[in-house]
Each structure stands twice: as C-alpha cells, then as structure tokens.
Amino acid sequence: MITDHAIYRELAQKNNNKIVLLVMDGLGGLPMAADGLTELETAHTPVMDRLAREGSSGRSIPVRPGVTPGSGPAHLSLFSYDPVRFEIGRGVLEALGIGFALGPDDLAARGNFATADANGLITDRRAGRIGTEECIRLCKKLQEQTSLAADGYQVFVEPVKEHRFALVLRGPGLGGKLTETDPQVTGKAPLPVEDESGTAEGGHTAALLNKWIAQARKVLADEPRANTLNLRGLAKDPGLPRFPDIYQMRAAAIAVYPMYKGVAKLVGMDVIEFEGDRPHHEIAALARVWNDYDFFFIHVKKTDSYGEDGNFDAKVHEIEEVDKVLPDLLALGPNVLIITGDHSTPAKLRSHSYHPVPTLFWGVDVMPDVVQAFGERAAEGGAHGCFHATEMVPWAMGYAGRLQRFGA
Amino acid sequence: MITDHAIYRELAQKNNNKIVLLVMDGLGGLPMAADGLTELETAHTPVMDRLAREGSSGRSIPVRPGVTPGSGPAHLSLFSYDPVRFEIGRGVLEALGIGFALGPDDLAARGNFATADANGLITDRRAGRIGTEECIRLCKKLQEQTSLAADGYQVFVEPVKEHRFALVLRGPGLGGKLTETDPQVTGKAPLPVEDESGTAEGGHTAALLNKWIAQARKVLADEPRANTLNLRGLAKDPGLPRFPDIYQMRAAAIAVYPMYKGVAKLVGMDVIEFEGDRPHHEIAALARVWNDYDFFFIHVKKTDSYGEDGNFDAKVHEIEEVDKVLPDLLALGPNVLIITGDHSTPAKLRSHSYHPVPTLFWGVDVMPDVVQAFGERAAEGGAHGCFHATEMVPWAMGYAGRLQRFGA
Numbered sequence: 001m002i003t004d005h006a007i008y009r010e011l012a013q014k015n016n017n018k019i020v021l022l023v024m025d026g027l028g029g030l031p032m033a034a035d036g037l038t039e040l041e042t043a044h045t046p047v048m049d050r051l052a053r054e055g056s057s058g059r060s061i062p063v064r065p066g067v068t069p070g071s072g073p074a075h076l077s078l079f080s081y082d083p084v085r086f087e088i089g090r091g092v093l094e095a096l097g098i099g100f101a102l103g104p105d106d107l108a109a110r111g112n113f114a115t116a117d118a119n120g121l122i123t124d125r126r127a128g129r130i131g132t133e134e135c136i137r138l139c140k141k142l143q144e145q146t147s148l149a150a151d152g153y154q155v156f157v158e159p160v161k162e163h164r165f166a167l168v169l170r171g172p173g174l175g176g177k178l179t180e181t182d183p184q185v186t187g188k189a190p191l192p193v194e195d196e197s198g199t200a201e202g203g204h205t206a207a208l209l210n211k212w213i214a215q216a217r218k219v220l221a222d223e224p225r226a227n228t229l230n231l232r233g234l235a236k237d238p239g240l241p242r243f244p245d246i247y248q249m250r251a252a253a254i255a256v257y258p259m260y261k262g263v264a265k266l267v268g269m270d271v272i273e274f275e276g277d278r279p280h281h282e283i284a285a286l287a288r289v290w291n292d293y294d295f296f297f298i299h300v301k302k303t304d305s306y307g308e309d310g311n312f313d314a315k316v317h318e319i320e321e322v323d324k325v326l327p328d329l330l331a332l333g334p335n336v337l338i339i340t341g342d343h344s345t346p347a348k349l350r351s352h353s354y355h356p357v358p359t360l361f362w363g364v365d366v367m368p369d370v371v372q373a374f375g376e377r378a379a380e381g382g383a384h385g386c387f388h389a390t391e392m393v394p395w396a397m398g399y400a401g402r403l404q405r406f407g408a
Numbered sequence: 409m410i411t412d413h414a415i416y417r418e419l420a421q422k423n424n425n426k427i428v429l430l431v432m433d434g435l436g437g438l439p440m441a442a443d444g445l446t447e448l449e450t451a452h453t454p455v456m457d458r459l460a461r462e463g464s465s466g467r468s469i470p471v472r473p474g475v476t477p478g479s480g481p482a483h484l485s486l487f488s489y490d491p492v493r494f495e496i497g498r499g500v501l502e503a504l505g506i507g508f509a510l511g512p513d514d515l516a517a518r519g520n521f522a523t524a525d526a527n528g529l530i531t532d533r534r535a536g537r538i539g540t541e542e543c544i545r546l547c548k549k550l551q552e553q554t555s556l557a558a559d560g561y562q563v564f565v566e567p568v569k570e571h572r573f574a575l576v577l578r579g580p581g582l583g584g585k586l587t588e589t590d591p592q593v594t595g596k597a598p599l600p601v602e603d604e605s606g607t608a609e610g611g612h613t614a615a616l617l618n619k620w621i622a623q624a625r626k627v628l629a630d631e632p633r634a635n636t637l638n639l640r641g642l643a644k645d646p647g648l649p650r651f652p653d654i655y656q657m658r659a660a661a662i663a664v665y666p667m668y669k670g671v672a673k674l675v676g677m678d679v680i681e682f683e684g685d686r687p688h689h690e691i692a693a694l695a696r697v698w699n700d701y702d703f704f705f706i707h708v709k710k711t712d713s714y715g716e717d718g719n720f721d722a723k724v725h726e727i728e729e730v731d732k733v734l735p736d737l738l739a740l741g742p743n744v745l746i747i748t749g750d751h752s753t754p755a756k757l758r759s760h761s762y763h764p765v766p767t768l769f770w771g772v773d774v775m776p777d778v779v780q781a782f783g784e785r786a787a788e789g790g791a792h793g794c795f796h797a798t799e800m801v802p803w804a805m806g807y808a809g810r811l812q813r814f815g816a
Contacts, residue, residue, distance in 0.1 A: 001410065001796065007472055007492055054442060367438060367763060369788055383467075383764075383785075385794040391473040398474025398762040405760060406471050407478035407491065407498075 003080045003390035005246050007406070008397065012248040017335035017400040019249070020286075020296045021392070023078060024322055025071070025260075026304030027341025028357040028376060030348045032312055039303075039312060039347060040358060041375040043319040047326040048339060048360070048374035055337075055362035057371040058384025060392060062343045068354045071304075074342035075263040077389040079243055079297070086240055088266060090233025095166040096265045097258025100158055102237055107174040107205060109234040111157075111165040112182065113138060113226035120189050120228070125182065126163040127226040135159040138226055146215040148208060155212060160258060167231060169208065175236060176202020181213065182230035190230055209234065242268030243295075247397060252289055254282045255299035264297055279325045290332050304352075307345030315347055336363035336399045338392055339374070356386055363399045411488045411798035413654050415814070416805065420656040425743035425808040427657070428694075428704045429800070431486060432730060433479070433668075434712030435749025436765040436784060438756045440720055447711075447720055447755060448766060449783040451727040455734040456747060456768070456782035463745075463770035465779040466792020468800060470751045476762045479712075482750035483671040485797040487651055487705075494648055496674060498641025503574040504673040505666025508566055510645055515582040515613060517642040519565075519573040520590065521546060521634035528597050528636070533590065534571040535634040543567040546634055554623040556616060563620060568666060575639060577616065583644065584610020589621065590638035598638055617642065650676030651703075655805060660697055662690045663707035672705055687733045698740050712760075715753030723755055744771035744807045746800055747782070764794055771807045 029038035062069040062077045063084065072093050073083030091108035102108060113135065115124035130138075142157040153171035160166055177197040181190045193209040195202030209231065220227050243251050245268065253264030256277045265271055270293070274285035282298055289296075300322055306315035329337070340359040343352050358379040360371075369383035384395070397403050437446035470477045470485045471492065480501050481491030499516035510516060521543065523532040538546075547567040556563050561579035568574055585605040589598045601617040603610030617639065628635050651659050653676070661672030664685045673679055678701070682693035690706050697704075708730055714723035737745070748767035751760050766787040768779075777791035792803070805811050 001473070003473075004492075007475060011475060365438065365757065365761075367784060368442060370785055381789065383788045383794070387473075387794070394472065394474040396474070398476070403474055403476065403762070405476045405478055407481035407495075 001391065002082045002388050003394055005080070005241055008394055008403070009246045011403040011406060012246065012397065013402055013404050014248050015401055017402065018290075018294055018296070018333070019336045019396045019400050020298065020329065020334040020338070021078065021396070022298045022300075022329070022337065022339045024300045024303040024319065024339070024341050026307040026343060026345025026352065027319075028344025028346065028353070028355050029307065029315065030346035030355065032348050038376050039307070039315045040319055041377065043316045043323070045319060045323040045374055047323050049372070051337065051339065051362040052360045052371050052374040052378065054368055055360050055366045056369045056384055057358070057360045057374070057379040057382025059356035059376070059379050059386050060340060060359045060389040061356050061386065062389045066354050068352050069343050070352070071259050071342065072263055075260060078340070078342055078392060079263070079267050080390045080393040081240060081267065082390055086238065088238050088240070089235025091166065092233070092235055092237050092266065093259055093262040094160055094164070094233070095158065095168055095262070097260070097262030098158055098160055098166060100156070100166060100168060102168065103170065104237055104239060105170070105172070105174060107169045107234065107236050109167045109209070109231040111167045112230045112232065113163045113165070114228050114230055115225050116228040122183060122186050122188060122190065122228070124225070125186060125230070130163050130225055132159065132161050134226070135162060135165060138220070138223070139165050142216050142219055145219045146212060148212055151208060153208060163226070173201050174205045175199065176205045178202065178206055178209070178234040180230070180232040180234070182232050190228065193231065193234065237266070240267050244268050247295070247393065247402070249294035249402070250292065251295040251297065252293040253297045253299070254285050255297070257299070257301050260299040260301070269297060279322050280328070283325045283328045286329065287332060303341070304345045307347050308350055310347050310350040312347035336361070336366070336396045338396055340392065357389070359384065359392065361395060361399065365399050365401070409799065410490045410796050411802055413488070413649060416802055416811065417654045419811040419814060420654065420805065421810055421812050422656050423809055425810065426698075426702055426704070426741070427744045427804045427808050428706065428737065428742040428746070429486065429804070430706045430708075430737070430745065430747045432708045432711040432727065432747070432749050434715040434751060434753025434760065435727075436752025436754065436761070436763050437715065437723070438754035438763065440756050446784050447715070447723045448727055449785065451724045451731070453727060453731040453782055455731050457780070459745065459747065459770040460768050460779050460782040460786065462776055463768050463774045464777045464792055465766070465768045465782070465787040465790025467764035467784070467787050467790070467794045468748060468767045468797040469764050469794065470797045474762050476760050477751050478760070479667050479750060480671055483668060486748070486750055486800060487671070487675050488798045488801040489648060489675065490798055494646065496646050496648075497643025499574065500641070500643055500645050500674065501667055501670035502568055502572070502641070503566070503576055503670070505668070505670030506566055506568055506574060507679070508564065508574060508576060510576065511578065512645055512647060513578070513580070513582060515577045515642065515644050517575045517617070517639040519575045520638045520640065521571045521573070522636050522638055523633050524636040530591060530594050530596060530598065530636070532633070533594060533638070538571050538633055540567065540569050542634070543570060543573060546628070546631070547573050550624050550627055553627045554620060556620055559616060561616060571634070581609050582613045583607065584613045586610065586614055586617070586642040588638070588640040588642070590640050598636065601639065601642065645674070648675050652676050655703070655801065655810070657702035657810070658700065659703040659705065660701040661705045661707070662693050663705070665707070665709050668707040668709070677705060687730050688736070691733045691736045694737065695740060711749070712753045715755050716758055718755050718758040720755035744769070744774070744804045746804055748800065765797070767792065767800065769803060769807065773807050773809070
C-alpha cells in the first residue's frame with residue numbers, strides 16, 4: 001500500500017538502531033534471451049545471497065503498475081513519498097544537486113545548451129555534448145551579460161555537467177505552471193515558456209523567463225556549438241515534509257551524482273561529501289559518519305548507466321563490485337539493511353523500465369523467508385511479496401524498533 | 409487493499425451460509441534462533457494443516473507496514489474497520505467489555521488503581537496488582553462516596569479485573585480531546601486531565617474529571633495499596649458503522665476477555681455469555697447459538713499471553729489445544745472458516761509486533777492453493793498473498809455467496 005506519513009509521524013520513536021538503504025540504480029533487469037538470466041541473477045553475489053537467505057525478500061513497484069519512473073520520482077518513492085502526490089520539478093533537483101542553496105521562493109529550471117541553425121531550428125539538443133569546462137565558461141558569460149535586475153529579480157546561472165546547467169530566479173511573486181521550451185526533436189524551433197495555471201503569478205513568471213531567454217540567446221549567438229538553450233522543469237521547491245521530522249532519524253545521503261544528492265536534500269537529508277566515485281569510496285564515507293546519523297541512503301549509479309548502455313556484462317560486474325564491499329558495510333553493524341534499486345534498467349531494453357525491483361530486507365527481527373538468493377525470480381517467492389516502494393522505509397522502521405505501538 | 413464499506417453495504421445479501429472467524433490472539437511468531445521454527449510452525453496441528461491444504465493461505469497486515477497494533481485497533485481491522493480511520497478510546501473498550509450499557513453521550517475512561525508515596529509520587533502503577541475482589545470493594549466505595557450530582561452528572565465506577573476499573577460520566581455536553589493522568593513511569597506524580605481540543609465542551613469535561621479525581625483520591629487516601637488512581641483513554645463511543653448492517657449478517661462474539669467483547673459490541677455484534685475460559689468452552693458456546701447467527705467471531709487469548717511472557721512452548725501448546733477442538737467446530741458445518749490472529753506476538757520479542765499474521769481461508773468455494781501446512785512461511789506462498797486485514801471479512805463474504813454481483 002502507498003505510504004501515508006501521518007501514522008509514522010505519530011508513532012516514530014528514537015533509539016540507537018541504524019538503518020541502511022543501499023540503492024543500486026536501475027538494479028532490476030531482464031534476461032537477454034527468453035531462457036536466460038537477468039544481470040542480478042548472473043552476477044556472483046555470495047554476500048547478497050547470504051543476506052537474502054537470512055532475511056526477507058520482495059519486489060517493489062516504484063510508482064504505479066506498468067509505470068516507468070524517472071530518477072527523481074523513483075527516489076522519492078524509496079524515501080516513502082508517493083511521487084504521484086509529491087511532484088518536484090527537474091530544475092529544483094538540478095539546482096539542489098549542485099549544492100545550490102535554493103530558497104523557498106526561488107524558481108529553478110534545468111537548462112540545456114543546444115545548437116540551432118540560421119533559422120533558429122534546433123540541430124543538436126545537447127550542443128554536441130560540450131564538455132563541462134565549456135559549460136562553466138558559458139554559464140559565467142551568461143551570468144555576467146544577462147540580468148533581470150530592472151524587474152527586481154536576481155538571476156543565477158550555474159553549470160552542472162556537459163551541456164547541462166541550472167537557472168534560478170530569485171525575487172517576489174514567482175510561480176505558476178510553466179511549460180518547457182525544448183521541442184524534444186531536432187528540426188523545430190524552441191517553444192516559448194507559457195503558463196498553464198492562469199494565475200497572475202504564472203503569467204508574470206513566464207514573461208520574465210522569456211525575457212531572460214531572449215537576452216541569453218543573444219549572448220550565445222556567436223558560439224560555435226552552444227548558440228542557443230532550452231529550459232525544462234521550471235518550478236519552485238515543493239516544500240516536501242522533512243524525512244528527519246517524520247521518522248525521527250538523522251538521515252545521511254551518500255551519492256556521487258547531483259540528481260540523487262538533490263532528491264535527498266529535498267527531503268531534508270544531509271548530503272555527505274567525499275572523495276572518489278566507486279562503491280568502496282562510498283562505504284568509506286559511510287564509516288566516517290556512522291556515529292552521526294541513524295539512517296543512511298547509499299546510491300550506486302553505474303548499474304543504471306550500464307543498463308542504459310545495453311552493457312549486460314558491465315552491469316553484472318558492477319553488481320559484483322557492490323557485493324565485494326558489503327562485508328565492510330556489515331562490519332559497521334547496521335540493525336536493518338535494505339538492498340534494492342530505484343527502478344529496473346534492463347540492458348535488454350537500454351532504458352529505465354516499470355518492472356518491479358528485487359529488494360531484500362535484512363536484520364535481526366526480519367523473518368527469514370524461503371528465498372535462498374538475491375535475484376528477480378528468487379524474490380518472487382519472498383515474504384514481502386510485490387509491494388509499493390513507499391512501504392520500504394516503514395518496514396525498516398518496524399524492524400528497527402523505531403515505531404511505538406498503535407493504540408492500546 | 410484497505411476496505412471501504414460502501415460497496416459491501418450495497419452488495420451484501422442474506423443466505424444461510426455461516427462464516428466463522430477464529431482468532432488466536434498474537435498468533436504470528438518468529439524463530440527463537442535464526443534457523444529455527446516459529447511457534448505455529450513448531451505446533452503439531454494436523455487439522456489446521458489439512459484446512460490449509462484444502463483452502464487458501466495468506467498473511468495479513470493489521471494496520472500499516474511496520475506498525476505494531478494494540479488489541480483494539482487490531483480487532484477493528486479484523487472486523488474490516490481501518491483502525492487508522494476509526495479510532496476508539498481504551499475507556500470505551502473497557503466499559504463495553506464488562507457489559508456496561510454505554511450511551512452515545514457517555515464519556516468513558518479506563519481507571520487503574522495505583523500506589524503513591526507520601527509526596528504523591530507513583531510507586532506502583534498497578535497497586536501491587538490487587539485482586540479482583542479488592543477492586544470490587546474499592547469501586548463500591550468510590551461509587552458511594554464520590555459524586556458529580558451537583559454539576560448535573562451521573563458517575564459510574566465499575567470494576568473490571570485486578571487493578572483495572574471503568575469510569576463513566578453521564579450527562580450533557582461531554583467531549584473534547586482529553587489527556588491521560590498516568591505518568592507512565594514510577595517516581596512521578598499523576599498528571600491532570602487536560603483538553604487538547606480547545607473546545608468549551610473539552611475544557612468543561614476536563615474540569616469535571618479533575619474534580620472527580622480529587623474526590624476519589626481523598627476517598628482512597630487511607631488504603632494500604634490502592635491509595636490513588638489514574639485515568640486513561642478518556643473518550644466517548646465513536647459511533648462506528650454497525651457490522652450487521654454493513655454485511656447483513658447476525659453476528660455473535662465468543663470471547664473470554666473484556667477487551668475483545670468490547671470491540672465486538674462496539675461494531676454491533678452480540679456478545680455470547682458462557683461458562684469457562686478454555687477453547688472447548690468457546691466451541692460449546694458456539695454450538696449453542698449456532699442457529700441464531702450468521703457470523704461468529706471466536707477469540708482465543710492465551711496464545712498472546714504466552715507470547716508476551718516469552719513462553720514459546722506454552723504458546724505452541726495452546727495452538728495445539730485449539731487444533732484439538734477444531735473437529736467440533738467443523739462438525740457444526742461452517743461454510744467459510746478463517747483462522748488467523750489479530751497481530752503477531754513472537755515469544756522471542758515478548759511483545760506484540762508488526763510482522764504479518766498467518767491466515768487461512770477454508771470453504772467449499774475457496775481455491776485450494778499450493779500451501780500444504782499452516783504456518784508463517786508456508787503462508788508466504790499462499791494464494792491470498794500479503795494483504796490488509798480489513799480484506800478478510802469481504803473475502804469471506806464472497807466465499808459464502810453473500811455478495812451480489814456488482815453491475816450488470
């Protein structure tokens with residue numbers, strides 16, 4: 001069932017038990033051939049298999065049956081926020097992910113540098129995938145040469161990665177339901193920002209954004225590749241309920257990529273900074289902050305990237321790499337450990353998918369079920385059945401003894 | 409899914425098929441050691457195992473994932489009332505459980521006799537667990553020597569069991585959201601009743617209760633053990649929809665302990681009186697009223713009590729005792745039989761827990777599933793899967809042919 005926070009907010013109690021949520025992005029897979037194994041089934045994962053034997057398995061549905069999630073909604077769901085109810089703009093995630101201190105009234109957009117021809121028609125939606133150094137230079141140029149100061153607004157143009165940047169407008173009365181400028185295909189002109197809310201606030205904000213876009217395109221006009229731009233996911237911080245307040249846990253996020261740091265920050269987790277980008281670097285960071293938090297979200301990205309590349313073997317290998325660092329994680333003494341993915345990314349499909357995600361719960365009060373290994377089909381027989389991903393944190397709260405009894 | 413009554417109220421139809429809901433309190437368990445069996449898995453239960461083979465199993469979630477229920481909410485859920493939506497005070501349960509004819513405007517509280525030191529600090533929250541005879545004497549004394557008649561209210565002080573009694577106030581304009589006086593730990597003074605609703609009704613009711621408490625404490629002052637008291641769960645009958653009206657079934661409750669009679673009465677079941685407190689006494693009572701009702705709730709308490717005592721073997725034995733009386737139950741010819749618990753009480757944890765409860769459905773139109781025995785892990789592979797306990801009565805209604813077709 002889909003989590004309603006009210007009852008957990010009422011029942012949550014503090015203790016010393018620690019919960020780890022280990023997410024291998026896009027973990028779920030499919031066999032490449034009808035009688036084959038999935039990536040996870042193929043991987044040699046002696047530690048995960050042992051945890052599955054000692055614990056209890058299931059398969060999680062990130063959003064709704066048949067629905068393929070993006071990364072933002074999928075993570076919201078893991079954190080127990082129904083993504084259908086709690087919507088967040090891509091711009092907000094992008095800004096938070098780069099550590100931008102987004103205010104509650106700021107409006108954020110994801111920006112994409114792009115290439116247009118002489119008629120203004122988009123020829124490359126990613127500006128030839130310019131490098132991050134180039135992105136930094138372009139953002140600096142836009143920051144210096146564009147302005148909405150005459151209208152009473154501050155503008156922040158922040159580089160993210162390659163062709164991607166974040167745009168933030170700061171000032172009074174921003175809002176509305178704003179459309180994106182990206183036509184989604186090449187050969188078409190960018191669209192204007194429009195407001196679908198019909199509010200005065202929305203109309204005003206759309207006008208401001210179009211004014212800034214016009215300035216920015218002029219500034220970029222003589223660039224060889226990034227001679228235009230598009231804005232997507234234009235919105236304010238939706239002001240989600242704070243995870244540490246609902247569950248009475250100090251929560252830490254250990255992730256490499258901006259998006260995942262962003263979602264974690266959005267629900268009030270502390271993002272832990274660390275050097276390196278491999279699973280063992282993440283476990284080292286975990287060890288360093290172990291005593292300062294109650295709940296730990298650890299995000300492994302490459303499983304998803306290899307899935308999207310259609311690289312079955314590399315995804316298998318990355319899962320095995322995670323298995324190898326698990327002893328170091330277990331040595332820290334978590335009371336409850338969840339191993340899961342945010343969604344499936346079968347190499348066969350080369351994209352995110354809606355397939356339920358194999359999930360295991362491990363802890364001293366978890367009932368050992370009949371499942372003997374960690375995998376998609378093994379998990380089908382697990383005690384947790386097929387469940388909505390928003391149940392995950394609540395079950396962990398129960399297993400950790402962090403919920404008071406409900407009623408007499 | 410969580411039951412909504414509207415559709416069942418619309419579709420319920422009468423016939424001659426009888427449904428039995430047999431509840432072993434706290435049935436669900438855990439292995440004492442990682443590779444061990446649970447209480448139910450250990451018990452020799454040839455009849456339940458046969459019923460599981462012939463019927464269909466599943467595991468029920470009483471309230472929400474990870475949430476440990478109290479007895480009241482857990483039973484509401486078994487009766488198909490979502491306990492998060494339908495809240496009831498402990499005082500109401502206590503009063504109904506002793507057969508007190510609670511009116512819709514009466515305010516009820518659970519009272520606990522307690523011991524205080526010379527400074528008024530609680531030294532024993534249960535007054536040395538005085539016997540029931542003592543409780544009766546004390547309640548009589550309070551009934552005679554306290555009064556709110558000058559304020560226009562009747563007071564009823566009714567003994568329950570050992571240190572427990574029920575207090576009922578009768579008169580106009582009672583209500584509010586009232587706090588409990590029990591400080592929950594020894595070494596502290598009792599708290600005053602306060603109103604959190606901020607209504608005139610609430611403030612007035614809190615003042616009345618504090619006035620009565622002051623009188624009562626004076627009356628008790630020279631008692632050797634029960635020289636003070638606390639009030640808990642202060643509320644009115646929430647006026648739940650009536651089970652017989654929703655399901656078009658005459659419903660009987662067969663239980664030994666007040667709490668369970670109380671919840672059954674609250675939803676409109678008739679409580680059957682009988683001699684004795686063992687499962688075979690309950691089956692004898694069932695046989696006696698078999699022709700007068702359509703739905704029978706039978707409650708076995710000791711499974712929970714032994715679980716709370718951490719007495720694994722005694723819990724196993726009690727489950728076996730229930731198995732032995734099942735042939736007499738089956739001889740009556742129920743069309744549908746459900747065997748379940750209201751929640752888990754693993755001897756390992758010595759308390760209620762959030763673990764899903766093994767449940768079996770048996771009846772001529774129940775699909776026999778692959779499950780070959782009645783137990784926690786056997787039920788994991790059952791046809792009913794992991795389901796919310798409020799689904800139980802609706803499934804039984806279907807199996808009993810007591811629901812009309814929905815739509816043409």
